[in-house]
Amino acid sequence: ATPAATMVGTSIGAQHGVLFKGGDILERVRDVDTVVFDKTGTLTKGEMSLTDVVALDATPDGGQLRDPDAADEEPDDTETELLRLAAAAEQHSEHPLARAIVAGAEERGLDIPEATDFENAPGRGVRATVAGAAPAAAERSSGDGAASRGEATVLVGNRRLLDEAGIDPSPAEAAMQRLESEGKTAMLVGRLSDPAASGDADAGTDATGELLGVVADADTVKERAAEAVAALHERGVDVHMITGDNERTARAVASDLGIDPENVRAEVLPEAKADAVESIQDGGRNAMMVGDGVNDAPALAAAFVGTAIGSGTDVAIEAADVTLMRDEPTDVVKAIRISAGTLSKIK
Numbered sequence: 001a002t003p004a005a006t007m008v009g010t011s012i013g014a015q016h017g018v019l020f021k022g023g024d025i026l027e028r029v030r031d032v033d034t035v036v037f038d039k040t041g042t043l044t045k046g047e048m049s050l051t052d053v054v055a056l057d058a059t060p061d062g063g064q065l066r067d068p069d070a071a072d073e074e075p076d077d078t079e080t081e082l083l084r085l086a087a088a089a090e091q092h093s094e095h096p097l098a099r100a101i102v103a104g105a106e107e108r109g110l111d112i113p114e115a116t117d118f119e120n121a122p123g124r125g126v127r128a129t130v131a132g133a134a135p136a137a138a139e140r141s142s143g144d145g146a147a148s149r150g151e152a153t154v155l156v157g158n159r160r161l162l163d164e165a166g167i168d169p170s171p172a173e174a175a176m177q178r179l180e181s182e183g184k185t186a187m188l189v190g191r192l193s194d195p196a197a198s199g200d201a202d203a204g205t206d207a208t209g210e211l212l213g214v215v216a217d218a219d220t221v222k223e224r225a226a227e228a229v230a231a232l233h234e235r236g237v238d239v240h241m242i243t244g245d246n247e248r249t250a251r252a253v254a255s256d257l258g259i260d261p262e263n264v265r266a267e268v269l270p271e272a273k274a275d276a277v278e279s280i281q282d283g284g285r286n287a288m289m290v291g292d293g294v295n296d297a298p299a300l301a302a303a304f305v306g307t308a309i310g311s312g313t314d315v316a317i318e319a320a321d322v323t324l325m326r327d328e329p330t331d332v333v334k335a336i337r338i339s340a341g342t343l344s345k346i347k
């Protein structure tokens with residue numbers, strides 16, 4: 001394109017909140033044949049809310065769900081306790097999944113115990129030492145109620161997190177799968193307690209791991225996300241989705257949006273998102289990666305074109321070639337149309 005045409009394109013873009021980092025980028029976007037979306041915060045609103053709390057010992061069959069909002073059903077003590085512990089462990093995390101758990105506990109009027117030694121395991125979950133979280137056995141041996149219970153390590157996260165801590169996640173599998181097939185993000189809650197603190201001298205020195213239950217958050221897809229996917233398909237552009245979320249949740253969301261299940265890569269660790277983009281590009285494809293988060297910056301840099309969307313973090317915007325000012329997935333189509341010269345000046 002001539003420098004004048006390029007200037008017109010970038011200025012039309014600016015009027016639509018589509019910022020191209022230079023004229024060469026505008027030309028590159030024309031050759032995009034594949035769009036790779038990050039899921040959370042890009043195709044979905046990224047506004048999670050707590051939907052389910054399933055305590056394993058309250059449901060020995062690993063199945064029955066309770067609605068914590070149901071008026072005719074007082075949440076059972078074990079569920080209240082499970083939510084208190086999960087919220088305690090998550091209180092120092094900025095992750096949207098964590099914020100939703102803490103908000104859910106607060107809305108239910110729960111008093112969230114203090115936590116120390118908070119550790120974040122990116123792409124997996126969190127762990128923290130929670131006051132009063134030791135198992136009830138310690139309460140009996142000390143004899144004076146929950147207040148005297150010792151601390152324990154509480155973990156909240158995915159199967160990988162619990163596995164790595166030596167806690168078998170399989171007893172919660174039925175509950176996990178049911179929630180995930182509804183498109184929710186289900187998280188396991190586990191506890192590691194020091195056997196010495198529980199007064200059990202024969203238990204050895206290793207911490208005892210225990211699976212307590214499952215909590216789930218749900219996100220909603222952005223209103224026009226399906227429309228964006230359909231418009232890209234209409235232009236002959238392939239649409240992929242990558243996410244750190246689990247396979248079943250990812251597929252439920254992809255199916256809502258009309259994304260081919262074969263184009264979904266789930267359980268991608270943050271550091272592996274760039275590799276995922278590269279492998280999509282392996283067959284000679286020119287991919288535009290669209291993402292919003294800190295985690296997405298390397299993937300944006302690896303893509304033929306990196307696009308930061310909406311309330312995107314500074315890190316994502318920095319790494320991006322294109323910035324979409326509005327939090328609107330159909331603006332991806334707009335960027336492509338502007339570069340192809342099929343979108344004309346609005347005023």
Ligand code: ADP
Pocket residue numbers: 039040090093095097098122123124125126156157158185186187242243244245246268269270295
């Ligand atoms: P996404 O790509 O969807 O933004 P992340 O890479 O941040 O997801 O996280 C991947 C998975 O790791 C989540 O789906 C969840 O199972 C787990 N996880 C991450 N952070 C947390 C947290 N603070 N609490 C519980 N689970 C978490």
Ligand code: MG
Pocket residue numbers: 038039040041293295
């Ligand atoms: Mg994300």
